[in-house]
Amino acid sequence: MKKPYTLLNKAEPYLWILPSIILMSIFIIIPIGFVFRMSISQVTKAGLVKGIIGFKNFEKVLSGAKFGMVLKNTVVWTVYVVVLSTVLGFILALLLNNEFKGRKIARAIVVFPWATTLVIQASVWKFIINIDYGSLNTLLKTLGIISSNVNWTPTPEAFFAWEIACGIFVTIPFVCFTALSGLQSIDSSYYEAAIVDGANYWQKLFNITIPLVKPSLTVATVLNIIYVFNSFPIVWTITKGDPANRTDTLVTYLYKLAFYNGKQGEAAAVSVIGFLILLVCASVYMVSTLKKGDE
Amino acid sequence: MTLDSARINYGKLLSRILLYFVVSLICIVILYPYFVMFLTALKSREEIFAPNGTIFPKVWMWENFVEIWKRAPMAQYMLNSILIASGSTAIAMVCGIPAAYALARMKFKGQTAFLGFIIVSQMFAPVVLLIGIYKVMQVLNLTNSLLGLIFINAAFNQAFTIWLLRGTFMSISAEMEQAATIDGCNRVQAMFKILLPVAAPGIVTTLIFIFINAWNEFTVALCLISTDTIKPLTVGINIFNGYNIIEWQYLFAASIFAIVPVVILFMSIEKNLTSGLTAGGVKG
Numbered sequence: 001m002k003k004p005y006t007l008l009n010k011a012e013p014y015l016w017i018l019p020s021i022i023l024m025s026i027f028i029i030i031p032i033g034f035v036f037r038m039s040i041s042q043v044t045k046a047g048l049v050k051g052i053i054g055f056k057n058f059e060k061v062l063s064g065a066k067f068g069m070v071l072k073n074t075v076v077w078t079v080y081v082v083v084l085s086t087v088l089g090f091i092l093a094l095l096l097n098n099e100f101k102g103r104k105i106a107r108a109i110v111v112f113p114w115a116t117t118l119v120i121q122a123s124v125w126k127f128i129i130n131i132d133y134g135s136l137n138t139l140l141k142t143l144g145i146i147s148s149n150v151n152w153t154p155t156p157e158a159f160f161a162w163e164i165a166c167g168i169f170v171t172i173p174f175v176c177f178t179a180l181s182g183l184q185s186i187d188s189s190y191y192e193a194a195i196v197d198g199a200n201y202w203q204k205l206f207n208i209t210i211p212l213v214k215p216s217l218t219v220a221t222v223l224n225i226i227y228v229f230n231s232f233p234i235v236w237t238i239t240k241g242d243p244a245n246r247t248d249t250l251v252t253y254l255y256k257l258a259f260y261n262g263k264q265g266e267a268a269a270v271s272v273i274g275f276l277i278l279l280v281c282a283s284v285y286m287v288s289t290l291k292k293g294d295e
Numbered sequence: 296m297t298l299d300s301a302r303i304n305y306g307k308l309l310s311r312i313l314l315y316f317v318v319s320l321i322c323i324v325i326l327y328p329y330f331v332m333f334l335t336a337l338k339s340r341e342e343i344f345a346p347n348g349t350i351f352p353k354v355w356m357w358e359n360f361v362e363i364w365k366r367a368p369m370a371q372y373m374l375n376s377i378l379i380a381s382g383s384t385a386i387a388m389v390c391g392i393p394a395a396y397a398l399a400r401m402k403f404k405g406q407t408a409f410l411g412f413i414i415v416s417q418m419f420a421p422v423v424l425l426i427g428i429y430k431v432m433q434v435l436n437l438t439n440s441l442l443g444l445i446f447i448n449a450a451f452n453q454a455f456t457i458w459l460l461r462g463t464f465m466s467i468s469a470e471m472e473q474a475a476t477i478d479g480c481n482r483v484q485a486m487f488k489i490l491l492p493v494a495a496p497g498i499v500t501t502l503i504f505i506f507i508n509a510w511n512e513f514t515v516a517l518c519l520i521s522t523d524t525i526k527p528l529t530v531g532i533n534i535f536n537g538y539n540i541i542e543w544q545y546l547f548a549a550s551i552f553a554i555v556p557v558v559i560l561f562m563s564i565e566k567n568l569t570s571g572l573t574a575g576g577v578k579g
Contacts, residue, residue, distance in 0.1 A: 016397035019390040020453055027450035028416050031427030095318055108562050109322045115561035117511035117529050120550045124328040127543055135331045138348045177569040230420030232514045251422045258426050271423045278418050
């Protein structure tokens with residue numbers, strides 16, 4: 001029965017993955033190719049690709065007065081959001097892993113920021129921290145904690161800190177739920193054995209819980225590094241990277257280069273730089289955690 | 296003995312109270328922006344900008360929720376969001392199910408390469424590729440069209456679709472399908488008749504997750520869509536977010552319409568989704 005179809009059988013798996021490959025090729029791979037080519041080409045203001053000019057776009061970007069600051073912002077943004085949301089999300093998962101009345105409600109509430117589109121969350125935070133009519137001031141005045149409006153965003157750095165806080169806020173649920181599913185898959189016999197051995201809470205946490213949740217957290221962290229690094233709506237909605245690029249990250253910077261300043265070649269170079277940084281970070285992180293796991 | 300157990304109970308009670316306190320506090324902080332959104336949506340413009348504002352509206356302006364439908368093509372935005380989200384989900388599933396099936400059930404050369412390709416594709420967010428995407432859209436004549444957005448959302452959600460579905464399929468034993476093939480079913484029939492019904496919970500989870508992602512997408516739509524009548528909600532509601540004046544009450548009233556459907560959907564899949572995400576990753 002099987003023999004006449006050998007060639008077809010060999011080709012069969014590729015037919016199954018073909019639709020997916022076509023879809024991703026047209027809408028992801030070809031755009032990647034375009035971006036790489038534009039990064040080494042001369043591109044007119046109207047977006048026409050002229051000729052290959054080597055690394056001139058990269059030189060222009062790297063020698064730009066703002067680029068160092070934008071890069072630093074991106075690193076600060078990514079590190080703070082990823083690290084703090086991971087720590088806080090994990091702690092929240094530990095709390096929610098306890099049996100208590102109303103746990104289902106608490107879980108449902110934690111879903112909110114994950115399900116809400118970023119642009120809307122960012123708008124609300126922008127409203128909350130406004131100096132003149134923001135609701136944080138209203139709340140604190142009503143509670144009698146402050147007597148007159150506080151300027152929560154006196155400097156661009158303060159604005160950026162609020163953007164980071166917003167980023168942490170929206171990232172916590174994802175970490176929390178991945179950690180929670182890891183926590184719930186831990187066999188309770190480990191803990192029973194530890195209790196017999198007389199281990200205290202912290203010993204159980206560091207010797208059983210954390211090592212066993214680590215694989216889930218590693219996945220969550222790698223995804224988070226990628227998403228947070230590339231996250232656009234929060235900074236865009238709250239400050240648009242202003243004033244004078246002081247709250248820009250790479251993605252808002254390249255968006256402005258491409259669509260406001262007509263410098264698509266340079267924007268493409270920024271894209272490529274961002275990709276390379278991300279590739280290095282993600283692979284270093286993955287390799288190091290995988291190695292540690294093997295030991 | 297009695298003293299000792301009393302002390303333990305006291306400690307337990309204290310930690311219980313602490314747990315409730317901390318969890319409630321966190322829940323209040325998480326819900327705070329939503330309170331703000333809801334209460335602001337019910338205020339008048341004058342009240343929002345008044346120097347001595349109050350937490351609750353003095354006059355509850357329920358008519359704001361009606362007004363937004365008159366001031367903006369909200370029904371159109373909502374329809375566009377539904378079309379984009381369901382179109383993207385349909386295409387992502389039609390392409391993703393066979394790919395996930397092949398990865399879970401067959402062995403072939405280039406399997407790891409394909410998985411690697413999927414992971415690397417995740418490193419490019421649409422925003423980084425916007426210039427390239429725009430060029431492709433120009434070639435395909437899909438700029439400023441719903442169909443273009445549908446394809447992009449489907450493509451950028453392929454990785455998640457395949458990841459989640461592959462995990463689901465792998466957790467189901469292949470025995471039943473093999474038995475069906477012996478009985479004369481071909482692979483496609485075996486998949487449709489046996490695997491897919493069993494995998495239904497995982498498929499529904501994936502489906503809803505892609506739907507929500509596409510519904511919430513903002514950046515690509517902002518860049519590609521310029522005609523007001525084909526904007527999705529996430530972009531369209533910014534009609535109230537003008538350069539000079541922000542109509543916060545309308546912006547937030549409209550936002551609530553954009554949030555509520557997906558929050559409810561999300562709650563329904565939260566448990567399956569997270570175990571699926573980590574399972575796919577750990578096994579991969």
